[in-house]
Amino acid sequence: MARYNPKETEPKWRKAWADADAFRAVIDPSKPKYYVLEMFPYPSGRLHMGHVRNYALGDVIARFKRARGFSVLHPMGWDAFGLPAENAAMERGVNPKAWTYDNIARMRSELKELGLSIDWSREFATCDLAYYGQQQALFLDLYARGLVYRREGMVNWDPVDQTVLANEQVVDGRGWRSGAVVEKRKLNQWFFRITDYADQLTDDLETLERWPEKVRVMQENWIGRSKGLTFSFAFAGEAPAGFDSGLEVYTTRPDTLFGASFVAIAADHPLAQQAAAKDPKAAAFIEECRKGGASQAEIDTAEKLGFDTGIKVKHPFDPSWELPVWIANFVLMDYGAGALFGCPAHDQRDIDFARKYGLPVVPVVLPPGEDPKTFSVGDEAYTGPGVIYHSQFLDGLDIETAKAAAIARMEELGQGEGATVFRLRDWGVARQRAWGCPIPVVHCDKDGVVPLPKAALPVALPDDLEFGKPGNALARHPTWKHTTCPACGGPATREVDTLDTFVDSSWYFARFTNPDFATPIDKAAADYWMPVDQYIGGIEHAVLHLLYARFVTKALADDGQLSVREPFAGLFTQGMVTHETYRRQSGEWVEPKDVEIVVEGNSRRAKLVENGAEVTIGDAEKMSKSKKNTVAPEEIFDVYGVDAARFFVLSDSPPERDTQWSQAGVLGAWRFVNRVWEEFESQPPGAASAAGDDEAATAVRRATHKLIKQVTEAIDTFRFNSGIARLYEFLNLLKANPAADASPALLTARQEALSAFARLIAPFTPHLAEECWVRVGGQGMAAVAGWPAFDPALTEDAVRVLPVQVNGKRRGEISAPAGASAADVEKIVLDDPEIARRLEGLTIRKVIVVPD
RNA sequence: GGGGACUUGGCGGAACCGGUAGACGCAAGCGACUUAAAAUCGCUCGGAGCAAUCCGUCCGGGUUCGAGUCCCGGAGUCCCCACCA
Numbered sequence: 001m002a003r004y005n006p007k008e009t010e011p012k013w014r015k016a017w018a019d020a021d022a023f024r025a026v027i028d029p030s031k032p033k034y035y036v037l038e039m040f041p042y043p044s045g046r047l048h049m050g051h052v053r054n055y056a057l058g059d060v061i062a063r064f065k066r067a068r069g070f071s072v073l074h075p076m077g078w079d080a081f082g083l084p085a086e087n088a089a090m091e092r093g094v095n096p097k098a099w100t101y102d103n104i105a106r107m108r109s110e111l112k113e114l115g116l117s118i119d120w121s122r123e124f125a126t127c128d129l130a131y132y133g134q135q136q137a138l139f140l141d142l143y144a145r146g147l148v149y150r151r152e153g154m155v156n157w158d159p160v161d162q163t164v165l166a167n168e169q170v171v172d173g174r175g176w177r178s179g180a181v182v183e184k185r186k187l188n189q190w191f192f193r194i195t196d197y198a199d200q201l202t203d204d205l206e207t208l209e210r211w212p213e214k215v216r217v218m219q220e221n222w223i224g225r226s227k228g229l230t231f232s233f234a235f236a237g238e239a240p241a242g243f244d245s246g247l248e249v250y251t252t253r254p255d256t257l258f259g260a261s262f263v264a265i266a267a268d269h270p271l272a273q274q275a276a277a278k279d280p281k282a283a284a285f286i287e288e289c290r291k292g293g294a295s296q297a298e299i300d301t302a303e304k305l306g307f308d309t310g311i312k313v314k315h316p317f318d319p320s321w322e323l324p325v326w327i328a329n330f331v332l333m334d335y336g337a338g339a340l341f342g343c344p345a346h347d348q349r350d351i352d353f354a355r356k357y358g359l360p361v362v363p364v365v366l367p368p369g370e371d372p373k374t375f376s377v378g379d380e381a382y383t384g385p386g387v388i389y390h391s392q393f394l395d396g397l398d399i400e401t402a403k404a405a406a407i408a409r410m411e412e413l414g415q416g417e418g419a420t421v422f423r424l425r426d427w428g429v430a431r432q433r434a435w436g437c438p439i440p441v442v443h444c445d446k447d448g449v450v451p452l453p454k455a456a457l458p459v460a461l462p463d464d465l466e467f468g469k470p471g472n473a474l475a476r477h478p479t480w481k482h483t484t485c486p487a488c489g490g491p492a493t494r495e496v497d498t499l500d501t502f503v504d505s506s507w508y509f510a511r512f513t514n515p516d517f518a519t520p521i522d523k524a525a526a527d528y529w530m531p532v533d534q535y536i537g538g539i540e541h542a543v544l545h546l547l548y549a550r551f552v553t554k555a556l557a558d559d560g561q562l563s564v565r566e567p568f569a570g571l572f573t574q575g576m577v578t579h580e581t582y583r584r585q586s587g588e589w590v591e592p593k594d595v596e597i598v599v600e601g602n603s604r605r606a607k608l609v610e611n612g613a614e615v616t617i618g619d620a621e622k623m624s625k626s627k628k629n630t631v632a633p634e635e636i637f638d639v640y641g642v643d644a645a646r647f648f649v650l651s652d653s654p655p656e657r658d659t660q661w662s663q664a665g666v667l668g669a670w671r672f673v674n675r676v677w678e679e680f681e682s683q684p685p686g687a688a689s690a691a692g693d694d695e696a697a698t699a700v701r702r703a704t705h706k707l708i709k710q711v712t713e714a715i716d717t718f719r720f721n722s723g724i725a726r727l728y729e730f731l732n733l734l735k736a737n738p739a740a741d742a743s744p745a746l747l748t749a750r751q752e753a754l755s756a757f758a759r760l761i762a763p764f765t766p767h768l769a770e771e772c773w774v775r776v777g778g779q780g781m782a783a784v785a786g787w788p789a790f791d792p793a794l795t796e797d798a799v800r801v802l803p804v805q806v807n808g809k810r811r812g813e814i815s816a817p818a819g820a821s822a823a824d825v826e827k828i829v830l831d832d833p834e835i836a837r838r839l840e841g842l843t844i845r846k847v848i849v850v851p852d
Numbered sequence: 853g854g855g856g857a858c859u860u861g862g863c864g865g866a867a868c869c870g871g872u873a874g875a876c877g878c879a880a881g882c883g884a885c886u887u888a889a890a891a892u893c894g895c896u897c898g899g900a901g902c903a904a905u906c907c908g909u910c911c912g913g914g915u916u917c918g919a920g921u922c923c924c925g926g927a928g929u930c931c932c933c934a935c936c937a
Binding site for chain 2: 218251349668713726802813
């Protein structure tokens, strides 16, 4: 029998789908819609196994939903702006635009080879003028709504990439791409007012039921909403210049106000600057603070350092009580008010500080069961529950009540009010890069910063950028930036900063609903397709991309351009594709294809193919070039076909977990493909439908209906590996009931089984499914054939095998008809000789029957 | 320091509501076919034991007729955030 030949069948069916335009997304109000989207790829140049898994996952959903009668939108595009193109330009002297479009062309053809059910007519790249021109319009819309502003601020400067980074892009004090230690710089910057939406972005997380809990928690922590009190300390003497209304601080523990023993301000605080101007020692201390690094190790070991300014403030509830104002290295200027009051007894950081500088430690929260006369705090702050004491009008209250009472009193006094503070900062969106979306504003000597009118859009990037040296090639282009001011008509210069590429990916999903529309979003199309029903991508975007996309969606909804307030109704975060790592004794990494695995019983060793030298087998890690543990998808497609590769990345592990690529694993998938094909080939074509049933036919028929039910549920719940296990089981059953020597009844049952089977495997192995569908006499193509239905009555077994436990231990099993009553089951059990033996000498006290 | 997840054979994993632990796949062993190998097919495959049977889901307790699953305590691994007032 001829083996299945994917090289022949797979291209044939891809062409058939394209010719039939089978995957075009159509607005059809008579059908429910389903929008499935995988995070679009950066066109790095080559497809890797992670892509294969990501897009295969989405394609299972898309094909399944299409078969289930949904009108499906499953588009593809390119997240195409960004630094790698500029780096390539610098290193190899290529043009970033040409480099990017070359990569896109190559990756497009590789992706198409995967046989994905994508509507390619909607494809775009974010570096297409047609896309980023619309993004400029969108920028102006947000500008008009007051959601974009420019201010001078301290920014994170990446000295290697020579650009600004958002807070989210600084990891452990280093740039997320370059890994360089980030510097603080003062620059004029463009910001999106994401903090306006901080409350909504937190509250609406609750509505995202089909998001992983983990991602919601991460976003909630990132936004970092905290409720507390802002209030001002009056100065004991004359108020310093600019502080007539006092020194403002923020706290989440107003209940501990009577435990205050100092006030601490950040080194960058204006009051600290004033102190520095008068006192060189203060200036020296501030300089010292600036040197402190932001990395994990530095924070862990950093000593709490302070400098007493000599300034005193009055306690808000007792003006006779004065507190010293210290400059402290642990106070952050950009959180809360940049100043705090220290309550050492109930805050670990404060007590470290107080013990070092000999400041008072007054407990005001009495832990349950402690005696107020003897309770004291050592070097460890008490942060647990208790009753307030030593606190005048707050005495006797619990912590929560005391917080409310303190806030109420402060509001009465007019010295402060309850406040919500966020960790989230506004999103700095300007990048000093040339390969990005130009910001559509000009700078005019007379009119200042002037947004361009929409008629002046798009602002196109010049093609003749020169990338020989670091820095912004757009800024040094000889002519591009020179233009006229739309307000006065005089000479002006264009903004040379471009938008963060995360802006590009914050609305592309909406653009897919009509990628050719004359304004950024076609509301009618978006109203039909949005929100994305199932979004699929890596967990690494849990905060950055997914938070920005949520913000932009809300802003566009408020602007009337979208009706939905959340972009992604369902989110699935898939695991990575990993592979074992191999190293020579010298420590060099070795590629899998240069390694031969030797198996001895349960132990595995590895040696070099070329000379048999011993190789160390390391843990499975994410495929990466640096560790040489990559497997090129094309090579796998070439040997086993696309279907086997798709099938393997889906079959081995649950999709949310990492899956380990192995040669043996893909061989298993290849065997499956061949066994499926053999089963279809062995079935005589046009098997007549015979009336009547025999035992084998009944078993096959029941198993078929059960299989349909199980595979349907498995796909619905993202348990693809379990669904595939059921497919294997069913194939084993068919093999046990072969077409050769089959009764007419069994042949008929097999025919029905194979017809269903061809459609059930279509989401996983679409090319093979088409070939099988033809073989079994199906009409049209499997891709559009519709999902098989099951008869619930046939999914239930008529006879149940029930385990029998005696005293909680399994002691045998009996068979009972489905739905048998408790009394009937009890009778069968008691009549069973094996059970009777087990009951000898025992008294039956209680019988528990669990139905079926 | 704060938050979250995970831990089941040699391996990936299954077990949906507390009801037969280890489905399915991989690896391995034995056999068939073959001059031989590959491919393919059949059987075995958590541990101990001839067997009856006993033990077994990270460890220790608990709830329950019954716990991989629920509760309490602990260990390990991984992820996110972090001088956040």
